[in-house]
Amino acid sequence: MDEPWAVRWLMIGTALLFLGLFLLIPLAAVFSQALEKGLAVYLSAISEPDAISAIQLTVLAAAISVPLNLIFGIMAAWAIAKFEFPGKSLIITLIDLPFTVSPIISGMVYVLIFGLQGWIGPWLYAHDIKIIFAVPGVILATIFVTFPFIARELIPLMESQGREEEEAALTLGAGGLQTFFRVTLPNIKWALLYGVILCNARAMGEFGAVSVVSGHIRGSTNTIPLHVEILYNEYNFAAAFAVASLLAMLALVTLAVKSLVGWKMREET
Amino acid sequence: MKSVIKHNVIPGFGLTLGYTILYLSLIVIIPLSALFFKAATLSWTDFITAVTSPRVVASYRITFGAALAAAVINAIFGLLAAWVLVRYRFPGRKIMDALVDLPFALPTAVAGITLATVYAPNGWIGKWLEPHGIKIAYTPLGILVAMIFIGLPFVVRTVQPVLEAMETEIEEASACLGANRFQTFTRVLFPTILPSVLTGFSLAFARAVGEYGSIIFIAGNMPMVSEITPLLILTKLEQYDYAGATAIASVMLMASFSMLLVINLLQKSSRRYVEY
Numbered sequence: 001m002d003e004p005w006a007v008r009w010l011m012i013g014t015a016l017l018f019l020g021l022f023l024l025i026p027l028a029a030v031f032s033q034a035l036e037k038g039l040a041v042y043l044s045a046i047s048e049p050d051a052i053s054a055i056q057l058t059v060l061a062a063a064i065s066v067p068l069n070l071i072f073g074i075m076a077a078w079a080i081a082k083f084e085f086p087g088k089s090l091i092i093t094l095i096d097l098p099f100t101v102s103p104i105i106s107g108m109v110y111v112l113i114f115g116l117q118g119w120i121g122p123w124l125y126a127h128d129i130k131i132i133f134a135v136p137g138v139i140l141a142t143i144f145v146t147f148p149f150i151a152r153e154l155i156p157l158m159e160s161q162g163r164e165e166e167e168a169a170l171t172l173g174a175g176g177l178q179t180f181f182r183v184t185l186p187n188i189k190w191a192l193l194y195g196v197i198l199c200n201a202r203a204m205g206e207f208g209a210v211s212v213v214s215g216h217i218r219g220s221t222n223t224i225p226l227h228v229e230i231l232y233n234e235y236n237f238a239a240a241f242a243v244a245s246l247l248a249m250l251a252l253v254t255l256a257v258k259s260l261v262g263w264k265m266r267e268e269t
Numbered sequence: 270m271k272s273v274i275k276h277n278v279i280p281g282f283g284l285t286l287g288y289t290i291l292y293l294s295l296i297v298i299i300p301l302s303a304l305f306f307k308a309a310t311l312s313w314t315d316f317i318t319a320v321t322s323p324r325v326v327a328s329y330r331i332t333f334g335a336a337l338a339a340a341v342i343n344a345i346f347g348l349l350a351a352w353v354l355v356r357y358r359f360p361g362r363k364i365m366d367a368l369v370d371l372p373f374a375l376p377t378a379v380a381g382i383t384l385a386t387v388y389a390p391n392g393w394i395g396k397w398l399e400p401h402g403i404k405i406a407y408t409p410l411g412i413l414v415a416m417i418f419i420g421l422p423f424v425v426r427t428v429q430p431v432l433e434a435m436e437t438e439i440e441e442a443s444a445c446l447g448a449n450r451f452q453t454f455t456r457v458l459f460p461t462i463l464p465s466v467l468t469g470f471s472l473a474f475a476r477a478v479g480e481y482g483s484i485i486f487i488a489g490n491m492p493m494v495s496e497i498t499p500l501l502i503l504t505k506l507e508q509y510d511y512a513g514a515t516a517i518a519s520v521m522l523m524a525s526f527s528m529l530l531v532i533n534l535l536q537k538s539s540r541r542y543v544e545y
Contacts, residue, residue, distance in 0.1 A: 003450055008357060015353040016365070018346045022418050023368045025393060026383045027375075033386060072292045079285035083277055094293050097301070100525050102479030103377075104499040105518045108506060109300035112307050117511055119303060144296055166279055176280035198373075205376025207482035212503060225378035225482070232382045232486065241386075244379040251374040258374075259367045 030248045033241035045231075045239035046246060053219050054227035054243070057135065061142040061210075061223065062203040068143060069199055073150030074192075078180075081158035082166065095151050098144060103208025107141050110213050114140075133215030138223065141209040146202045153195035154188055161187055190268075194261040201254045205247055304522075308515040319516040328498040331409060333524070335497075336477035339416030344470045347424025348462070354425070355432040369426070372419045377482025384415050385486040409495050411487035419483050420473030427469035431462050475525055 002008070035042055045051060076095060080088060098106060113119045114131040124131060131137045165187070169179040185192075207225040214221040218230065224247060231240035311319065319325070353359075354366050372380065388395045388405040395406055405411050435458070443453040481499040489495035498521055505514035 011349060012353050012357055012359050015346070015350045016361075019350055019365055019369070019421075021394075022421055023365075023371050026380065026387060026418070027368070027371060029383050029387045029393060030379060033383075072289070075285040075292075076289040078281060079289050082279045083282050083286070085282075085286070091289065091293065094297055097297055100475055100479070100522075100529065101301075102481065102499045102502075102518075102521060104481050104502050105304070105479070105521065108502065108514060108518060109304050111506065112303040112511065112515065113300055117509070144300070147292075147296060163277075163279060170278050170280075179279075180281075201374050201376075205379070207376060207378040207381075208480075208499065211481075212506065225376050228378050228382065237386070240382060244376075244382060247376045247379050251371065251376070251379075254374040255367050255370055258370060259363075 027248070030241060030245055033237060034245040036241075037238040041238050042242045042245075045242035050218050050222070051227060051243055054222045054224050055246075057138065057221070058204050058223040058225075060135070061139050062200050064139050065143045065146050065203045066196060066200050069147045069150050070192075070196060072147055073154055073195060076151045077154035077158045077188075078184075080155050081161070082163055092155070095148050095155075098146075098148050103145060103206065104212055106145050107209035107212025110137060110140055110144070132213050133217070134221060137213035138210050138221060141213045142203050142206055145206050145209050146199045149199040149202060150192070150195035153191045153198070157188055157191045158184070190261045190265050194258060197254050197257045201250060204250060304515050304518060307511060308519045311512045311516055315512070316516050319513045320520050324492050324496070325498075325501060325517060327493040328496050328501045329520075331412065331495060332478055332498040335409060335412045335416055336474050339413055339420055339477050340470050340474035342417055343420045343424050343473045344466055347421065347469060347473075348428055348466055351425045351428035351432055355429055369422050372421050377419070377480065378486075380418060380483040381415070381486035384418060384483065385411070388414060388487060406487050407489040407495070409488070411489070412484055412495060412497065415484045415487050416477035416480065419480055420477050423473040423476065424466060424469030427465045427472070428462055431465045435461060471529060475528060478525060478528075479521070 003011075046055075076091070080092065111118065111132050113121075114124060114137065115121050116125060116132075118132075121132075131140070165183050166179050169183045174182070204223075205225060206223075207229070210223055211226060211229075214223070214226060216222060216226060216230070218227075222230070224243060228240050228244045228247075231237075231243065308316070350369070354362060354369075385406055387393050388411060390396065390399045390404070390406065392406070398405060403410075405414055439457055440453055443457045448456065479499060481497075481503075484497055485500055488497060488500075490500060492501075498517065502514045502517050502521075505511075505517070
């Protein structure tokens with residue numbers, strides 16, 4: 001009933017060729033290019049001042065966006081999964097919006113509001129508050145592009161888990177927060193972890209949206225991806241790939257956590 | 270409000286829904302409406318001129334054309350990859366399966382410089398193609414390659430669950446009734462997985478159309494030849510042509526929304542056809 005042996009191996013070979021070409025080769029290339037000029041150049045590239053400040057801004061943006069989006073994700077998933085109300089699909093569509101919007105447009109909408117020619121731009125300028133081309137703009141843009149990740153992981157899961165367990169907890173006398181921490185949270189912990197990791201990876205790696213709102217000012221408004229771009233455009237390839245390899249390693253950690261989470265979730269069902 | 274909502278003992282409705290709507294308004298609704306308001310400041314004729322000038326139209330052709338081609342390639346090879354990963358056992362299967370998500374996890378700028386380096390004339394892959402006169406980096410072909418990369422996981426990940434959930438009884442029944450393997454595939458299996466292939470195709474297409482970071486390094490970024498629409502929007506922004514930039518952006522947004530709508534309808538109709 002199965003495919004002939006030869007067809008099967010032809011298909012495996014073709015699939016592996018395709019996946020190897022588009023996945024393995026680029027992955028290997030990042031690390032190979034990073035180490036091309038040797039370990040000393042690699043280490044100095046990731047420890048020079050502009051790189052350090054880029055790393056600091058990236059970590060700051062992630063450290064602010066991820067918790068904010070985590071709270072939003074849990075709130076939104078709770079509201080959507082545990083209650084019935086009109087307009088639910090509108091809210092879900094709005095949550096999915098950053099996935100359909102190009103990162104350039106995501107950054108641009110913040111320039112339209114906070115930029116000098118924007119809605120509240122003149123007011124900000126008068127009060128000497130800098131948002132666009134400064135750190136707050138970078139953080140805002142990062143929040144926008146990463147906020148769906150946690151919500152999208154939690155909503156289907158919580159919807160499929162239903163209300164029964166929470167209702168049972170309430171009849172047994174638990175308060176709202178107690179119910180959440182002791183009943184809901186253990187049920188969603190793996191999806192939550194995965195959502196946080198994804199959100200973090202995207203927050204640290206976002207390029208297009210941040211590119212629009214940052215001033216590309218070396219040493220102050222550059223994130224790691226923007227710093228990589230600058231180094232690459234200066235033909236400083238070994239340094240560019242060295243800094244890029246930091247993000248590539250983060251990507252590999254993300255993939256590893258995803259496999260772990262998938263395994264754990266399969267174990268539990 | 271109370272008469273609309275079913276009575277529910279679970280607490281926190283007001284708090285969670287209120288916070289959700291507040292957050293969405295601040296982060297999504299207000300910024301996006303700024304875009305449409307700004308685009309509306311252009312008169313109708315100016316709007317049409319802005320979005321139909323030759324350079325802009327060339328960028329649509331390049332962006333949407335390459336995205337379509339990339340999505341088709343991803344649909345074919347993604348389906349193959351999903352089939353092979355679900356149905357067959359071979360060394361390295363689990364690692365390949367995990368690696369499929371690499372384009373999701375890898376930052377776009379990193380992907381961009383890596384693809385540009387690998388496919389450049391002296392790169393690992395580029396140097397094999399150079400003697401045959403095939404140039405990938407800095408040409409529209411490079412745009413295609415970058416779009417294939419970032420769209421790769423979509424079809425694989427939407428088809429895999431469907432393949433995994435498929436029951437073997439249907440295939441066995443088909444074989445009992447005399448179908449050969451190819452017939453079983455085209456008449457029994459494929460219609461079942463077609464909706465998921467279409468979903469993955471549309472997701473890959475939508476993602477490729479809006480993509481920026483992975484593409485600008487490997488594209489030539491030459492106007493009329495290899496300039497993608499997001500780059501054109503950014504260029505206009507840098508020239509302070511906000512109205513022009515928002516006009517093109519609204520066109521892109523409307524195109525993405527209608528694409529997703531069409532594919533949703535396609536899926537609904539094929540689901541009707543497939544249900545038994």
